[in-house]
Amino acid sequence: MSMQKIFTDKACPPAGPYSQAIASGPHIFVSGQIPADASGALVSGSIADKTTACCKNIAAILEAAxxxxxxxxxxxxxxxxxxxxxxxNGVYEKWFAHRPARSCVAVKQLPKGVPVEIECIALA
Known part of the structure; x- marks a missing residue:
């Protein structure tokens, strides 16, 4: 099975040695997206604002795939x-109205000190 790296300049660039996403077979594996804009600058504001930024990045990456x-x-x-x-959750349900399977966990710390990170798997 082949693997294709996915990259778009419309989403936050990777902060380390990984791809924004990998397409393999019928799936797209989107790496964790933090609340940062397409230049990599962290988004300020509420958790709602930061969750929106994560979801915008995911949407841009999926579109590129x-x-x-x-x-x-x-x-x-x-x-x-x-x-x-x-x-x-208030923001999440607007972006994922079809209610995919989900886990939500609390962690001690996230990259760059952000309060939220979101990753997903999608169909190609």
Whole structure:
């Protein structure tokens, strides 16, 4: 089975030695997206603003892979504090209205000190 690296300049560039996403077979594996813009600058504001930034990055990456948010089958959300859960969820449900499978966990720390990171698997 082949693997294709996915990259778009419309989403946050990788912060390390990894791809924004990998397409393999019928799946697209999107790396964790932090609240940063296409230049890599961190987004300020509320958890809602930061969750929106993560989702915009995912949408841009999926578009570059000829997929879409509607084709997401699994999402993993990482929060630095579960007190952010309700606010994150309010934004999340607008982007993932079709309700893909999901996990949401609290972690001690995320890259660059951000409070939220989102990764997903989508169909090609």
């Amino acid at each position: 000829n997929s879409s948010m509607e084709k997401v089958v699994k999402v993993n959300v990482f929060l630095d504090d579960m007190t952010h859960f309700a606010e994150m």
